[in-house]
Amino acid sequence: xxxxxxxATGAPREGRGRDVPPARQALSDSVYENIKAMVMDHxxxxxxxxxxxxxSRALSVSPTPxxxxxxxxxADGLVVKRPLSGYRTTELLTRQGLEELFEMRQLLEPRAxxxxxxxxxxxxxxxxxxxxxxxxxxxxxxxxxxxxxxxFAALDQRLHDAIAQASGRPLLADAVQRxxxxxxxxxxxxxxxxxxxxxxxHQRVVHAILRRNADRAAEAxxxxxxxxxxxxxxxxxxx
Numbered sequence: 001x002x003x004x005x006x007x008a009t010g011a012p013r014e015g016r017g018r019d020v021p022p023a024r025q026a027l028s029d030s031v032y033e034n035i036k037a038m039v040m041d042h043x044x045x046x047x048x049x050x051x052x053x054x055x056s057r058a059l060s061v062s063p064t065p066x067x068x069x070x071x072x073x074x075a076d077g078l079v080v081k082r083p084l085s086g087y088r089t090t091e092l093l094t095r096q097g098l099e100e101l102f103e104m105r106q107l108l109e110p111r112a113x114x115x116x117x118x119x120x121x122x123x124x125x126x127x128x129x130x131x132x133x134x135x136x137x138x139x140x141x142x143x144x145x146x147x148x149x150x151x152f153a154a155l156d157q158r159l160h161d162a163i164a165q166a167s168g169r170p171l172l173a174d175a176v177q178r179x180x181x182x183x184x185x186x187x188x189x190x191x192x193x194x195x196x197x198x199x200x201x202h203q204r205v206v207h208a209i210l211r212r213n214a215d216r217a218a219e220a221x222x223x224x225x226x227x228x229x230x231x232x233x234x235x236x237x238x239x
Contacts, residue, residue: 027061032069034059039078039089040146040187050079050087077180078187093184095233101181102229106222108176112164114218117209119168125210128166131159132206135199149186157182159202163209163221185232201227 035055038044055066070087073079079087093101120128138152157180164176201224208217 028065028068031059031061031065032072035066035069036073036076036078037146037150039073040150040183044089046089046092048089049085050089052086076183078183092188098185098188098232099229101179101184102225104179105176105181105225108172108179109160109164109225110218110222112167112169112172112176113205113209113221114214115167115169115172116163117212117214117217120166120209124162124166128159128162128206128209131155131162132202135159135202146186153182153186156198156202159206163205166209185228188232188235197227198224 035044044050050070052063052066052070056063059066070079070081074081074087077090079089081087116124116128135152135155138155160182161173161177164173167173201220204220205217205224208220
């Protein structure tokens with residue numbers, strides 16, 4: 001994958017870990033994950049100002065790792081830095097925003113899946129298959145706080161990113177990754193449910209790619225995205 005901040009997925013971020021002492025890197029990652037959890041769990045409410053000083057006191061660290069974490073969260077689309085007012089958490093997606101996000105995904109990801117079926121190397125196919133298999137170790141009943149479902153969310157994003165990267169189209173892969181759709185969607189609702197069909201839908205996409213069936217891969221991805229949007233809208237109506 002192209003270098004980017006994907007620390008939640010376990011993938012490398014450009015510049016991270018390069019000439020950085022392990023202890024400092026561990027502290028930086030820990031602070032990032034702690035603040036990210038606060039945002040995802042709405043402990044820092046959507047649209048609220050983020051106080052570097054308050055976070056420094058709460059986490060018992062200096063302001064430096066706080067600022068580093070906020071810069072990474074800005075790249076994730078979870079906070080925004082505004083002139084003279086510092087950082088604020090981003091607002092939750094509205095219904096229109098959610099529909100526009102999935103509209104973008106429908107434009108990009110079925111095409112990426114079709115191209116992956118044609119262009120993926122054997123190593124890339126193996127990686128896609130491994131991620132899909134690993135998702136089965138994270139039960140679809142995860143719900144509640146970010147700590148309970150972040151493994152599932154991270155694997156979800158890794159799978160979509162791996163498929164996009166295997167398309168052989170760097171600009172397309174970069175566009176898919178920059179949407180950070182998993183964070184926005186899971187921030188809206190972490191209720192996966194025992195009968196959530198996400199794993200089965202992913203499996204259909206992966207099987208089509210492994211069989212080099214471009215048309216079926218695109219169709220399966222489009223179907224997965226449409227159903228995912230439908231489930232999210234239904235949850236919003238129930239809440």
